[in-house]
Amino acid sequence: MSSCSKTITQYKFDLMVSNIDIIQSIGRVHQQLLDDLKEKLSQSCNESLIKAIENRQQAMRKHHYIPTTDTRVKQAFQELKHLLSELYSSPLPRSLAVCSQQEYKFVRSIQQLLHCRTDIVIRRRDKSKVFYIGKAIDFERKAEEYMLKTEAYQEITNGRSPLSDILCAVQTSLENLVRRQILTSKQQNQIPPKLNQLELGHYHGLPAPHKPNTLLRPIIACINGPTTLVSKVLNALLPPIFLSVVRETTFINDIDVIRKLEKYVLDGLFQSTTKFIVIDVTDLYTMIPREGALRALLRFLEENSYDGKIGSLRIDSIMKLARLVLDNNCFVYNNKFYKQIRGGAMGSAFTQVLANIYMYCWEQDLIKYTTEHRGIYGRYIDDIFMATNQTAIEIQQQLKKMMNKDINIKINYEINTAVNFLDITITNENGQLKTLIYHKPTTEPYILPFTPDHPRHMHRNIPYAALMRAAHLCSNVNYFNS
Template identity: 40%
Template sequence: MEKTEANQCLGVNDPLPNLIERTNKYLLDLRLAHWLTQKQYELLCVKPSEAKLAHLYYLPKTHKPGTPFRRIVSGLKHPTIIISTYLDQLLRPLFNKIAFKTTTTSGFKVIKQVNEWSTNNLRKETLLCTIDVADLYTMIPQTEGVLVIKKMLDFLELKQIGGLKIEAIIRLSRFVMRNNYFLYEGQYYHQIRGGAMGSLLTLTIANCHMFFFERNIVKQITNAGGLYLRYIDDMFLIIN
């Protein structure tokens, strides 16, 4: 946590009751302003008896030198999880639509595409390169993360998705990104930069951010007859 400086320690004061209250009030304000329908409002509201703050834990990356740790914020009952999941269900299919040529979800797909490319393009001077983005989830500024959603929706020329207006999507995304709280070793923390690794919405935002970041790179590689593929923060390119 010290490395990324993405979290603010709140001490031992539990932010959960206030977060539940603020989440439901924010949803009510959106309902009264007609950004949400009654059905959407009821779907997204937090039930205090079912809400629980997220907690932080670490998993070792055994495949990397020095065995570094991957941080996971588990928030299956976090007050914003319903909003996050709802938004992700709307946004992820759109991302998959625009990025299917350059993203991959399996090693099998990578091997298949490399084999196809190699049939006519493999030479002695062919360069194979892997690139990893360090701390992607915590390095994306929260405001920029929300704006990249707007950028994707503008790119697709959409005014609403699933009966939800774009402005409502942006407002809800901003609220989720700014309200990641978790418990770690008896201390409460507020994430002030990036999104929670473990949140579905954070994954989609990270993917969208990378999609627009890499567009010029992809263009240069494909124009040169190369191949570029990415899985979240891991990139692979092959080029002469």
């Protein structure tokens, strides 16, 4: 962006901030009226809420070491109880009471409809806060199709839940590590599964309307699974090291892509012949082979360890924990038990870093290719962006080699002078780089409502952050205006 364009953009920012301040002043007046109404929220004092306040008071004293003899603490909680009593004892204004009754009836009607219509399923959309309503039979059909296509799931035919076997395997492995004093005292407290919350993971598909035929993204909800805490420990240990190793070939966000492109232009490498390549890896998490992924993990650990350790854990201990997680990816779906035999569970904290390490080994030939031809290479999980001055035929030949390199990695690619990558439209107009914001067709507009009790700076930062992002991504002020 030129200095003139940036100056114009700054003026736009200043004008927008000024308008926001005026709107906020008006909003505060209305907010004060709402605050007055909030003091009359219910007709009777809720004893359970008062009890919850007392429990919270005890918890704060216990965990935050608040002295019980402090008069300020006693006074604060007494005032809080008094305030809640007033709020819950004052009747609602008639207008609010009528409105709340109407909304309650509306919500109840939806609940009753969904309860009666067992053929309808409501799910949150993938990568969105919007709900998707579809036919239950379609969800089941697509789930079965995905299982057959990937061959990543195997039904446990004995009809017995594998939960107890998994728990026994996890406890045995952890006891062995503790006995050998491999785990630190902190890790010993973090890893063991919580027996009072233990449950087997369950499958649910999140609809992805931005994909052809509204594919389902297979999520294994295993938040209380036996290996969940082990997975979280591995996820806390490995990603910082991985990111430090691959930083030059990894995109953190769309602004990172812009910076790489701008440097490419400043280095005099961007020409009218420059082409962009966008590559999408299909079903990355579920298609990577287990043994191949573990071998890639072992090589990565050996290359980046210090004295045979990553942090406080030795390489062999990390490998045992990784295998423990992968060997026990089991879940329930439609009253049947399944075991995942390929890839990692989408929903497990360890899966992403394992897939990234496997991809890091796979992509080395592409990195070498772009480096030799003075191009750009970067990956954002399963999305790859390249820029090079090679011909389309030469690029296709290299990509075909990559497609034959590993049958588990299936890619779709596009070679063009104008592509969409992440949230950017990138164009080569006769040797001139043009970038602007790309709005995905399925993106739903969303802003934080002004009425919730969020700090004012959060409301103010929504348009400010959007404008800042637009200024970073747009290469010309005219694109910014559009």
